Amino acid sequence: KQEVTQIPAALSVPEGENLVLNCSFTDSAIYNLQWFRQDPGKGLTSLLLIQSSQREQTSGRLNASLDKSSGRSTLYIAASQPGDSATYLCAVYQGAQKLVFGQGTRLTINP
Amino acid sequence: NAGVTQTPKFQVLKTGQSMTLQCAQDMNHEYMSWYRQDPGMGLRLIHYSVGAGITDQGEVPNGYNVSRSTTEDFPLRLLSAAPSQTSVYFCASSPLVGRGNTIYFGEGSWLTVV
Numbered sequence: 499k500q501e502v503t504q505i506p507a508a509l510s511v512p513e514g515e516n517l518v519l520n521c522s523f524t525d526s527a528i529y530n531l532q533w534f535r536q537d538p539g540k541g542l543t544s545l546l547l548i549q550s551s552q553r554e555q556t557s558g559r560l561n562a563s564l565d566k567s568s569g570r571s572t573l574y575i576a577a578s579q580p581g582d583s584a585t586y587l588c589a590v591y592q593g594a595q596k597l598v599f600g601q602g603t604r605l606t607i608n609p
Numbered sequence: 610n611a612g613v614t615q616t617p618k619f620q621v622l623k624t625g626q627s628m629t630l631q632c633a634q635d636m637n638h639e640y641m642s643w644y645r646q647d648p649g650m651g652l653r654l655i656h657y658s659v660g661a662g663i664t665d666q667g668e669v670p671n672g673y674n675v676s677r678s679t680t681e682d683f684p685l686r687l688l689s690a691a692p693s694q695t696s697v698y699f700c701a702s703s704p705l706v707g708r709g710n711t712i713y714f715g716e717g718s719w720l721t722v723v
Contacts, residue, residue: 502651532711541699542714587651595640595703596667597712599651
């Protein structure tokens with residue numbers, strides 16, 4: 499059974515710092531991996547989707563990497579801003595549409 | 610486009626009552642699914658559908674029923690609510706094929722069973 503783990507559960511950093519969020523998964527036979535952002539009381543917003551054949555994806559200040567052999571993905575956030583404060587969720591696709599989620603990392607950026 | 614729309618946003622039920630959480634999408638997506646989110650547990654898949662008339666169970670299906678009579682709608686039914694079903698419920702949809710296709714989530718439905 500696929501298990502997805504995100505460490506740390508919570509992270510607080512000062513504004514302007516570069517930071518890395520970690521995601522690990524137990525079964526390397528994944529279809530895709532996706533990072534989401536969730537604001538309090540809201541749904542999930544897709545940040546980056548990495549297909550299993552890809553090593554990384556970039557969008558603005560965000561960069562996500564994927565290493566299937568080691569069962570790891572990282573989300574790098576450059577020059578963090580208070581508006582980046584949210585919970586970040588990593589999800590692994592088991593097949594084309596079934597997602598297995600990690601528990602999330604709650605990120606706080608302090609002005 | 611409205612995307613994925615869930616109703617109601619908030620609901621309080623008494624133990625044993627029944628209710629239906631509604632989900633509709635206007636993107637002509639074949640795949641729709643329901644997840645629940647509990648503190649410390651992440652999101653877990655309840656039921657999913659790959660098209661009208663086709664549904665299947667996810668990781669935590671007990672206590673929930675679904676049907677898919679149209680491409681647009683995928684309601685989730687609680688037949689006899691229990692306190693353990695207190696949770697936040699998310700509906701999602703995506704195209705059925707294609708490695709580059711992302712999944713879209715609704716805003717969530719907060720359910721409390723007392």
